[in-house]
Amino acid sequence: MVYTIIVKCESEYIKKSSVKTAGDFLVQKIFLGSEKMLMKICAKCGRKLPQGTKCICQNDRHKLYNAARRDKDKNQFYQSQSWRRLVAMVKARANGLDEYALSQGCLETGNTVHHIFTIDERPDLTLSLDNLIFLSAKNHNHIHKIYEKDAAEKILLQARLCEIVKGRGTQKSF
Numbered sequence: 604m605v606y607t608i609i610v611k612c613e614s615e616y617i618k619k620s621s622v623k624t625a626g627d628f629l630v631q632k633i634f635l636g637s638e639k640m641l642m643k644i645c646a647k648c649g650r651k652l653p654q655g656t657k658c659i660c661q662n663d664r665h666k667l668y669n670a671a672r673r674d675k676d677k678n679q680f681y682q683s684q685s686w687r688r689l690v691a692m693v694k695a696r697a698n699g700l701d702e703y704a705l706s707q708g709c710l711e712t713g714n715t716v717h718h719i720f721t722i723d724e725r726p727d728l729t730l731s732l733d734n735l736i737f738l739s740a741k742n743h744n745h746i747h748k749i750y751e752k753d754a755a756e757k758i759l760l761q762a763r764l765c766e767i768v769k770g771r772g773t774q775k776s777f
């Protein structure tokens with residue numbers, strides 16, 4: 604058995620020596636078979652890996668996996684009772700109407716609850732009623748297209764949607 608002893612020095616790992624037994628509590632021991640290599644810690648995920656190599660958390664398959672994992676968590680959230688309860692509240696608050704269309708003087712039936720600030724952006728606002736707006740599928744798509752297209756427009760639109768939600772209830776009836 605060969606242990607490579609690696610001592611952490613500032614930001615670098617420096618190989619000190621090879622020994623046959625473990626035992627020094629000051630050093631970090633990594634068993635590497637007959638190979639001796641310098642190791643580093645991935646800044647993104649904390650995995651130990653050979654210096655000069657790319658961590659698996661940075662490869663496409665892993666990124667994809669993480670994205671799929673997030674989607675799965677999201678799906679579970681959208682199935683949850685707390686979310687369904689919120690949907691019912693937002694729908695009732697909007698009287699079943701698309702609040703964005705209503706702000707433009709149009710009466711359209713809504714069917715979708717939209718997070719003004721997305722769950723990825725502001726996870727803390729996931730369950731906040733002030734962050735939720737009732738929309739038709741058409742306007743929901745329209746809004747998401749703007750979100751994806753242009754960062755500046757997105758910010759303006761989010762501010763506007765917040766205003767609509769805030770002003771709800773004080774809107775004049777037609």
Ligand SMILES: [Zn+2]
Nearest residue numbers: 645648658660
């Ligand atoms: Zn990593």
Ligand SMILES: [Zn+2]
Nearest residue numbers: 716717718743
């Ligand atoms: Zn949405």
